[in-house]
Structure formats: structure tokens, C-alpha cells
Amino acid sequence: MTSQQTVLIVHPPGVVRAALVAAMREAGLRTSEADDLLSAGRLLAEENPDAVVTELRLADGSGSELVARAAGRDDAPVIVAISEKPETRETVIALRSGALDVIERPCSPERVLATLQPALLDRARRMQRRRTEARPASNPRPAIVGQSPAIKAVMEQVARAASAHDTTVLVQGESGTGKELVARAIHYDGPRNERPFMAINCAALNESLLEAELFGYEKGAFTGANGTGRKGLFEAADGGTVFLDEIGEMSAPLQAKLLRVLQESSFKRVGGTQDVNVDVRIIAATNRDLWEEVALGRFRKDLYFRLNVLPIRMPTLQERQLDVAPMAQHFLEHFARALRKPVQGLSADALRMLQEHSWPGNVRELRNVCEYAVIVCDGALVEPRHLALSEHAQPRRQESSTTSTATRESSSVSTINGCTLTVKDRSLRSMEVELIRMVLEQTRFNIARTARELGINRSTLYNKMKDYGLCREERHELRQTV
Numbered sequence: 001m002t003s004q005q006t007v008l009i010v011h012p013p014g015v016v017r018a019a020l021v022a023a024m025r026e027a028g029l030r031t032s033e034a035d036d037l038l039s040a041g042r043l044l045a046e047e048n049p050d051a052v053v054t055e056l057r058l059a060d061g062s063g064s065e066l067v068a069r070a071a072g073r074d075d076a077p078v079i080v081a082i083s084e085k086p087e088t089r090e091t092v093i094a095l096r097s098g099a100l101d102v103i104e105r106p107c108s109p110e111r112v113l114a115t116l117q118p119a120l121l122d123r124a125r126r127m128q129r130r131r132t133e134a135r136p137a138s139n140p141r142p143a144i145v146g147q148s149p150a151i152k153a154v155m156e157q158v159a160r161a162a163s164a165h166d167t168t169v170l171v172q173g174e175s176g177t178g179k180e181l182v183a184r185a186i187h188y189d190g191p192r193n194e195r196p197f198m199a200i201n202c203a204a205l206n207e208s209l210l211e212a213e214l215f216g217y218e219k220g221a222f223t224g225a226n227g228t229g230r231k232g233l234f235e236a237a238d239g240g241t242v243f244l245d246e247i248g249e250m251s252a253p254l255q256a257k258l259l260r261v262l263q264e265s266s267f268k269r270v271g272g273t274q275d276v277n278v279d280v281r282i283i284a285a286t287n288r289d290l291w292e293e294v295a296l297g298r299f300r301k302d303l304y305f306r307l308n309v310l311p312i313r314m315p316t317l318q319e320r321q322l323d324v325a326p327m328a329q330h331f332l333e334h335f336a337r338a339l340r341k342p343v344q345g346l347s348a349d350a351l352r353m354l355q356e357h358s359w360p361g362n363v364r365e366l367r368n369v370c371e372y373a374v375i376v377c378d379g380a381l382v383e384p385r386h387l388a389l390s391e392h393a394q395p396r397r398q399e400s401s402t403t404s405t406a407t408r409e410s411s412s413v414s415t416i417n418g419c420t421l422t423v424k425d426r427s428l429r430s431m432e433v434e435l436i437r438m439v440l441e442q443t444r445f446n447i448a449r450t451a452r453e454l455g456i457n458r459s460t461l462y463n464k465m466k467d468y469g470l471c472r473e474e475r476h477e478l479r480q481t482v
């Protein structure tokens with residue numbers, strides 16, 4: 001452990017704090033001290049400590065707010081909380097918000113130190129590695145925030161992919177889970193980072209425009225083609241990375257052309273006869289089940305295997321609940337800086353609301369909620385009234401709450417894309433049944449479109465229709481058989 005490491009001790013003044021300070025100093029650590037949340041927030045920002053030891057019950061609020069704030073920082077410190085009882089709601093919130101451990105009062109300084117030391121050692125090693133690997137500032141690498149096992153596994157895969165110079169990567173996951181973020185991280189962490197990263201959404205253009213965009217065209221290749229011809233993305237990204245988003249939407253002829261790029265590193269411009277050779281790494285992403293597309297004959301099997309050399313599956317935000325607090329803090333700080341607002345973090349109630357939300361729109365939804373909160377909040381802490389959470393998403397945990405029984409009994413009406421969704425109660429199941437029913441009716445039972453609009457694959461849709469007994473009657477109307 002390096003002697004420069006600093007521990008911020010947040011505790012009312014008295015013998016306990018003095019004993020903690022003495023033990024930390026004895027162990028070669030520098031200490032700084034705060035009585036309450038307010039001064040702790042200031043020291044956190046000014047001193048960027050390596051560890052925070054905080055009492056959860058503070059004079060001006062809950063220590064779990066500080067935990068979330070600290071855990072959301074880039075290079076988050078190691079956090080240990082001290083609580084009266086280990087099973088309180090506060091303790092659970094602190095752990096979910098990013099505390100390494102919560103130690104029961106009366107706590108011995110030795111116990112706190114024994115918890116901190118291995119984590120501080122890890123942190124020192126990590127910082128050292130980062131310093132030696134530091135890249136020039138001209139390569140902005142997006143921060144992947146999170147500390148859940150699921151996102152840590154993704155970070156490891158990103159590191160592996162970055163060091164594998166040419167290997168093609170396929171990133172799969174629901175919309176808003178961070179697929180593009182991961183693609184950028186792989187590029188900027190890898191040896192191609194001095195060369196361009198070029199992204200294109202294959203679903204946004206029709207086939208001929210996409211072909212011209214990707215492969216370029218020769219002069220006179222088609223009406224409107226500009227006089228001199230033009231380089232496509234693959235040529236422009238030579239030496240760098242091309243990110244093909246929504247690859248599942250690519251037409252069969254373009255899939256064939258892409259396969260050739262992967263096999264031979266060459267292609268012809270639209271209207272061209274000469275082969276163009278390029279050195280690009282390809283990262284593809286999709287929110288569809290690409291293997292299912294292969295099974296349905298819509299995606300080439302050979303291309304699938306060429307793309308899927310290094311697969312990365314992005315977990316939904318619901319699968320990494322531990323990340324909600326640090327991510328929210330990260331986005332709040334980002335928007336507070338950008339919008340010059342005084343927002344510093346979340347109140348304990350607001351944090352709990354975010355942790356209980358089901359996040360159907362994943363990280364993008366959380367980011368939007370935080371942006372809105374910063375816009376409407378004029379104080380230091382975001383409160384529940386500043387959170388615009390989607391109505392149709394159900395709180396995560398509701399079985400044990402008495403209020404949820406009451407709300408479940410009342411019917412509810414939500415408006416989605418201008419259409420009214422009426423459900424007999426507010427259980428997630430009823431919402432889902434009615435949402436599927438509504439989209440099926442709107443698309444006139446077009447299964448592919450319905451699945452796309454709902455952001456699920458077709459087999460999942462079929463299974464849900466079977467489970468919920470949703471089927472089409474002769475007159476093309478929907479009925480539910482159960």
C-alpha cells in the first residue's frame with residue numbers, strides 16, 4: 001500500500017472518530033475528517049480520497065447519500081459504512097449504492113482497517129496500471145461506470161477485445177444497455193486508437209444508400225452520385241474501427257459484401273471495377289437474437305460466425321442493480337457540470353425510487369431521467385418530485401409492500417405513442433399483456449414489427465403470446481384465451 005493513500009472519515013466528533021483516525025495513521029494512511037454530509041461532500045470533491053469511512057446516521061442526512069455520491073465518481077474510492085444495526089433499510093441502501101461493507105456499531109478500528117486494507121491495495125495497483133497505460137488526451141475514452149459483477153465481466157471482455165488487434169466483436173443486448181459505449185471503449189483502449197472510429201446504423205438507411213455509405217461509389221455510379229465519386233466508411237476508417245450498429249437489419253447482398261471484407265479485407269466501390277484494400281477492425285452490434293435470424297434464414301450463417309469471434313452480451317440494467325446508484329451519480333454530475341446547476345446527488349428517497357424502478361429503457365432511460373432531474377432541480381439534492389420515471393414500468397420490489405396491494409386493485413390508464421393502454425390492475429403482468437395486445441393490434445398482427453417495437457425477439461414474443469393466451473381470431477381481432 002502506498003503511504004499517500006487518503007481516508008476520509010465521516011463521523012460526529014468524539015472518541016470513535018479519534019480512534020479511527022489513530023488506527024488509520026498507524027497503518028500509514030493519511031486521514032481527513034468531516035462531521036456531516038455537507039463537509040464530507042466538499043472534501044470528497046477537493047481531496048479525491050482513496051477510501052471513505054462513513055457513519056450512516058449523520059446530523060444533516062443519511063450517509064448512504066454520500067456512499068452513492070462517492071461510488072459514482074470516476075476512480076471511486078473504497079467505501080466502508082458504519083451502522084447501528086446490520087439489517088436496517090439504510091444498510092441495504094448503502095450496500096446497493098456501492099459500499100464495500102457495512103460494519104455494525106460499536107465497531108473496532110481494527111475491523112474497519114482489516115476491511116479497507118485489501119481493497120486499498122487493489123486500488124493502488126489499479127491506479128498504478130492506469131498511470132502506465134495512460135493514453136494521450138486526444139483519445140477520449142468513454143467511462144464505463146459500474147461495479148456489479150455483470151459489468152465487471154463486460155469490462156474484462158472489453159480489455160481482452162482491445163488487446164486483440166483485429167478480432168471481430170459482436171455486441172448483443174437490449175436497446176440502451178451501452179453497446180456503442182463498449183464498442184468505443186474497445187477501439188480507444190486498443191492499438192488502433194490513433195486511427196478513426198466510424199459508426200453507422202444499418203437500420204437507418206435503405207440498401208443502396210447504406211451500400212454507398214459503407215463502400216463509397218465511383219463517379220456516375222448512380223443518379224445524383226457526385227462528380228468525383230466518394231470514399232465510403234471502410235476507406236475512411238482505414239487503420240481504425242468500423243462500428244456496424246443494428247447489423248441484423250442488413251440486406252442479403254450487403255451481408256455478402258461485408259463477408260468479403262472480413263475474409264479478404266477488400267471490396268469494390270459502388271459502380272467500381274477495382275478492388276479496394278483496407279485494414280479495418282469490425283465491431284457489430286444488435287439488439288436482436290442474431291442466431292435466431294440465422295435460423296430463420298434472414299442472416300448468413302457464415303457471416304454470423306465471422307462476426308461472432310468475440311461475443312459480448314450486455315446485461316440489462318435490471319440485471320445489474322448495483323450500478324444504478326453510481327451511474328445516477330455519474331450522470332447527475334455530468335449534467336450538473338454541463339448545465340451549470342448546483343445538483344450534487346440524490347436524496348435517500350430519490351435513490352430508493354431509482355433502485356426500485358425496473359428500467360425497461362436500460363441505461364439510456366436512467367441517463368434521461370438524470371438529465372431531466374438536473375434541469376428541474378435547483379437545490380443540491382434531487383428529490384423524488386424531480387424524477388420523471390415511466391409510468392408503465394413497475395417498481396421492482398412490491399410483494400411485501402402494503403401500498404402496492406392497494407394500487408394493484410385500481411385500474412390504470414397510460415398513454416404510449418398517443419395510444420391509450422387500459423389495464424385492470426398495475427401488476428407488471430397486466431401491463432405486459434395489454435402492451436403486447438396493443439402493439440399486435442396496431443401492427444395488424446405483424447409479428448416481426450411487433451417484436452421490434454417491443455424490443456424483444458420473435459421467439460420471446462411467441463412464448464409470451466402463448467403464455468398469455470393471446471391469439472388471433474378469424475376476424476383478425478385479438479382475444480385472450482386465459
Ligand SMILES: Nc1ncnc2c1ncn2[C@@H]1O[C@H](COP(=O)(O)OP(=O)(O)OP(=O)(O)O)[C@@H](O)[C@H]1O
Pocket residue numbers: 142143144145146151173174175176177178179180181182245287327363364367
Ligand atoms: N456503463 C455505462 N457507464 C456510463 N454510461 C453508460 C453506460 N452504459 C451506457 N451508458 C450511456 O447510456 C447511453 C446509451 O448507451 P448506448 O448508446 O451505448 O446504448 P446502445 O446499447 O447502443 O443502445 P441502442 O441499442 O438503443 O443503440 C449512452 O449515453 C451511454 O453513454
Ligand SMILES: [Mg+2]
Pocket residue numbers: 179180245
Ligand atoms: Mg446503439
